[in-house]
Amino acid sequence: KDTVKVAWLDVSKSTYEAAAQFGTSSGTTNDYLYYLTPFVDEINATGGINGRKLVVNVIEYDPKNRDDQLAACVNAAEDAKVFAALTGYMSTGEACLADKQVPVITYNSVSADRLYRQEKGWVRETAMNQDRLVKNLVDWLLQARVITSSTRIGVLTLENPEYKQVAESVLLPYLASKKLSVAAVASFSSQAERTAIEANNMVLQFKDKDVQFVFPAVTWWQLFHFLTQAQAQLYKPEYAALEMGGMTGDALASSLPADEWDGSRGITTTRSGESAAGKPETPEQKECLSAFSARGGKIDTDTDRQFTLLACQQLHLFAKSARLAGAQLTRQSFFAALDSLGAYRERVSAADTLTFRKGKYDAADRFAVVQWRKDCKCYHQIEGFRPSSW
16 A cells, blocks of 8 residues: 555534534634644655555534534544544544544543543543543642632533443442542433423422532533533633533634633643743744745634644654554554554644653643633633643
8 A cells, every 4th residue: 555544533613613503613624634734744755654655534523413423433444444543522432433443633632431441442641541630630620719619519511422431430439439428419411402492491490409509511512501501501610621612712612602601710731821821832843834834825813723633643653653553554553553662742833741661551640730811712721731630
């Protein structure tokens, strides 16, 4: 074969357009290939994958729709017959790709059970798994005294196996272990047409239970409706920004009700909020942005910048590993090369240092603290990167 084919699977433009109907979404208006092509060209101009041309197929999906994610998986694995997949927020699709033994590099974060048991070693995250993220977040909130033993906490979850597992098997037990008071738990159904009605009832329930702080272990869709109903009912608790489905990034969070979400704090393994906080670009970011502009790329918005940095990081991580795997590239040799990288920073422009080793499937070991501000409809990094305790 003269080519190495990979799929870039990411949130559909229609999802961002739907978000924009409710507010100002920071989702990109450019095609994903706009961000990917300069880096694919750069990789191919420097030898490709050991002499073979890298080819990227873009496949979009609705992250709320399980069947759409499964269709994207089949498209990549069976129709396009890709060697590997680079994915976004598609937990169901990632599990499908793992079942079909397609190597996956994702910036998504799933539960440790999903990542280490169900996906059977076929997925590597450039994020931190949800078990670690949730525990680090609770620890930080306690350390910063955002919550205390007297805070009345509410938990929102979703009748989706992945979200439900994180809430019921990780978040709630960890809150209990810290002797924190959970006053209410509410779960959204999987029926999108019922979300607004369910959100209204949940707000009434949380108000009745005098919930002061909310952990929303849900997608953008449910969070948007809960915040909208809360605002309408003049209910303003504090909220945690959980790194589930992109809720600590601007692309979807910018369309949440700004007054209600204002001040929400959370932790992230990405570089979300750095530019808004005036942090200087890292050498890796400068290198990626320079390569992008040298091949005709133009950055007009901060969202353009974020997508560019992510494309640069993920594509170069794949290319680095595939090249190290040698001329006889197999899925097994690819993973062996990826897992041998150790502490890795080359072109790591959308995260902090990533650490790879055999048996470790989530590469992020450091997190920063971000806070949402309504004046810019964006996150600000309020505390820099620190080592994870988990």
